[in-house]
Amino acid sequence: MDVKTELPDDLPVSTMIRWIADKYDMSKADFSRMFQTTQSTIHYWMKTDRISYKNLKKVRASYYYLHNTTDPHARERKCEDCEKWRPVDQYRDGKAICRSCENKKTLQHYWENREEELKRRKAKNWYNKKAN
Numbered sequence: 001m002d003v004k005t006e007l008p009d010d011l012p013v014s015t016m017i018r019w020i021a022d023k024y025d026m027s028k029a030d031f032s033r034m035f036q037t038t039q040s041t042i043h044y045w046m047k048t049d050r051i052s053y054k055n056l057k058k059v060r061a062s063y064y065y066l067h068n069t070t071d072p073h074a075r076e077r078k079c080e081d082c083e084k085w086r087p088v089d090q091y092r093d094g095k096a097i098c099r100s101c102e103n104k105k106t107l108q109h110y111w112e113n114r115e116e117e118l119k120r121r122k123a124k125n126w127y128n129k130k131a132n
């Protein structure tokens, strides 16, 4: 039976870098040249798993390429709010959260403020009644 091990589709950047480092005996200096950044940036990725979308795409491209495959989310971006991979056209320029999360937030904001506004108005009416 041919059991194909599925490659995880969403690994932390530190895991991918460590795998590449072990397999190809690469140092932080190598990575900084490979990804055209500084060694302290590489160090930051390893320590925090925080990385820009643009750099994550580069790391993922290398990681999946070295596994003889392509990034399963190459045309997608992970939403920082719902944490779902969504096609890049689901994001407005420069936004890290998808349009549906943005819309949800706008609506939520509207309702929260609406409650506040109603409370304020009620309090004011009550005060006015008292004063009369």
Ligand SMILES: [Zn+2]
Residues within 6 Å of the ligand: 079, 080, 081, 082, 083, 084, 097, 098, 099, 100, 101, 102
């Ligand atoms: Zn989202």
